Amino acid sequence: MADDSFDSEALSGESIEDEGLTKTQTDDEKGKNKNDEEENKLNSNLPLIKSISIVLITILNENKKLDNYKEIIKAQSKSVFSSDKIPNISLEDYLIRIQTYSCIEKSALILSLILIDHICKKSDLILTYYNIHRILFGSVLISIKYNEDFYYDNKFYSEIAGVKLKELKSIEYTFLQLSDFNVFVNEIEYEKYRQYLEDFCIITNKEEKDE
Numbered sequence: 001m002a003d004d005s006f007d008s009e010a011l012s013g014e015s016i017e018d019e020g021l022t023k024t025q026t027d028d029e030k031g032k033n034k035n036d037e038e039e040n041k042l043n044s045n046l047p048l049i050k051s052i053s054i055v056l057i058t059i060l061n062e063n064k065k066l067d068n069y070k071e072i073i074k075a076q077s078k079s080v081f082s083s084d085k086i087p088n089i090s091l092e093d094y095l096i097r098i099q100t101y102s103c104i105e106k107s108a109l110i111l112s113l114i115l116i117d118h119i120c121k122k123s124d125l126i127l128t129y130y131n132i133h134r135i136l137f138g139s140v141l142i143s144i145k146y147n148e149d150f151y152y153d154n155k156f157y158s159e160i161a162g163v164k165l166k167e168l169k170s171i172e173y174t175f176l177q178l179s180d181f182n183v184f185v186n187e188i189e190y191e192k193y194r195q196y197l198e199d200f201c202i203i204t205n206k207e208e209k210d211e
Helices: 028-064 069-075 091-102 106-122 132-147 154-161 165-178 187-210
Strands: none
Touching: 028 069, 028 091, 028 106, 028 132, 028 187, 091 132, 091 154, 106 132, 106 165, 106 187, 132 154, 132 165, 154 165
16 A cells, blocks of 8 residues: 555645746736636536536445445555545545646546546456545546646646655556556547536536525
């Protein structure tokens, strides 16, 4: 098992320095505009983040019903993805944290769920409450690097993830290994997941309004 440096207590919204940036904004007005853009992007992505979180939690709860669930956790305990205790931060709050600091695109969020599905199908990896946070961050990190023109350095992302830099590199590499180093997603598959999550958003919002 990787040493449990996943510091969920530290993931409470503290400020993170943008050490990975290649350019700095010194103009106050530009800085304000950038903050407004990031806040708007976060707000627009909140329904998608909620949907992805619910989808993953549904899978986790189904896996928890498996007769050999405890054996699965023990067998996967040495994986770089596994923590020795369940992180205190919820998946939704964790994704919001990632979105807040990295300001990722909606397409990268959708791609991250597809990549998780891919590695689960290609390997014997079972999603549990002990490994989902690191798996999720690994998928998001790879999605950002594959999908977006600009991204930060790994040191910056390790602070967002709540893991050591060395562990983050291992998480990224292991995720790529399980993906056979192929993270390409064709338009048909992407659209299928996008539509599913969009419909899921609509259904979830309707159910919340009806309550």
